[in-house]
Amino acid sequence: MSLTSFLRAPLGRGLAALLLVALALLLDLWQRPPAPAVAQALFPAGAQGVDASLLKPVAAGKIPMPEGALAAHASNLLAMPVGHAAALTAFWFAGDRESAPNVQIAASQFDRATQRWLPARYVVDRHTMGAQLDFGLRRLGNPVAWLDASGRVHLFVVATGWGGWAAGRILHLVQSSADNTLDKLVLVPDRVLPLSWLWNISFLVRNVPLPLADGGMILPVHFEIGKKYPVALRFDRQGEFLGMVRMSRRPYLLQPTLLAQTPSQWTALMRDHRPDGHITAVQTLDSGRHWSDLPDLALVNPDAAVSGMALSPGQMVLTHNSSPHARNLLDLSRSTDAVHWTLLQPLAHGGTDDEYSYPAVAWADGSLWVSYTDHRRSIAWQRFGAGGKP
């Protein structure tokens, strides 16, 4: 029997179709990594932890700007490993103004020996990244950094196509240099994260990931155009993308920040896009597989970014703008349950025309570090230690 006559019979076609299906499945499974285990959150200050109510200011100042940069915004702090020359690396975007063609991602490190920030340098520019990706990037913004299990720096930035921030995509960059001290740090693009069918546009990143016990992390992101809703992305210990889960369908929630109550119970607090907004919340009880909406917090939110972290079980801190219609008051609050918050320390209080916004937090060298945008011109920082000691 020839192949043609075999395929003319229904049974022959059925067998051929089965073979094709099996071939597709084998090709797929051959390339696929093993399914991940259930995610378990880690606490940066360890299970014994610290008493957040004892945190007092230790030091403060401005992070040096790259030469010639007129504007700075959206800083992010990365705690460096013990033994590294730097305690922290700060990333932010800088240039003539937000969304200007010359905006690049700048970085500086807090040197452990001198207890000072090193002069800033640019580490990501859109032209170099475009050449390496072989397609263009129009604007850059909102860097978010993470260290994988091998100590490599990963940087997630918003990179826009045609359109404004709402046409943004999340570009994943990975350290390619052997050394990640500031002068040697080199980042190369890995990929634009595949998050949406609509030309993959309108996903943005802002806040730090939630570290996991397996060395991986959960990266909180949000969809921006029209409806604004939060999504949690999971990555493995090497920074490979493991999947995405929508956290809510409410259309006004953006820039989630993740706080763990236990290894499997997490709360995400978010910026509220509604007028007269309050900080909004969603919660998972099963390590991020399913999320449910919580009532809004009592804290007001003037459509401004918030940033928080759980230092240890029951010890949470949150940085947030606390006036209803402006970003002139920036505070640090603490909580034991992520729902009820108490003012711990005012970070920056100004007049109605002042702006202190887009805070970021990190835990390093036994201290809480906060950075934020100061009038869109520079990045300010503050350090808090237990009892006011570094």
Next chain:
Amino acid sequence: MSGYLSLWSQLGTDAAPALPVGWVMRLGLSLGWALVLALLGAALTYRLPLALRRALALALALWTLVPGQKSPDYWLGLAFHAPSLSAMLVSLWLLRRLLFPVPIVSWRRSVAVANGWWLMAAVGLGYALLLDAFALLPVQIYSWGFSPALLLGLMALSLLPWVLRGKTTVAAGPEIWVAPLALLMFAATRLPSGNLWDALLDPWLWSALHIASLRALYQRWRR
């Protein structure tokens, strides 16, 4: 029992995605836009002599394959990323039709058969994915595209017409193989993004299918 559970987690939505490697993504992006632009060039100049149209299509494809900012795929990638594998296969099929013409009877017959339920299904799928992008559905359809179970189901579904109708569908022409071939290519290359939906349908192809669906409906109404 644990073996079955492990197999299920490997096939279901708990499965870890397999994403394309960097050089394959860059190659897919350039090749995809080269095929689409060659098709556009050939289709928009259908009144010109055949030799000229072939030269134009070839020139457009070669221009797109040039790396860097001087290539159109650098800017098309900026706005729209890469075309789907289905769009690449449809472009290849139509390029063959336009640049190496076959008798008009065969063209009409194949278009008539290709239209119908499959077109409607593809258009409906696009609407579902669009609604999902705006979180207007209670389920998360796009994230299913990372699961091997979806590949398994869609591969079987796309081969069903050929298995059931055999001779009739074979006579219809190669377009009946677009979906199975796109799925098989996705399984092998993970292009364009590692998500199956991106391989099967992109927003531009979806827009074009609206026109093809309306045409199919009109033809059916006239019969």
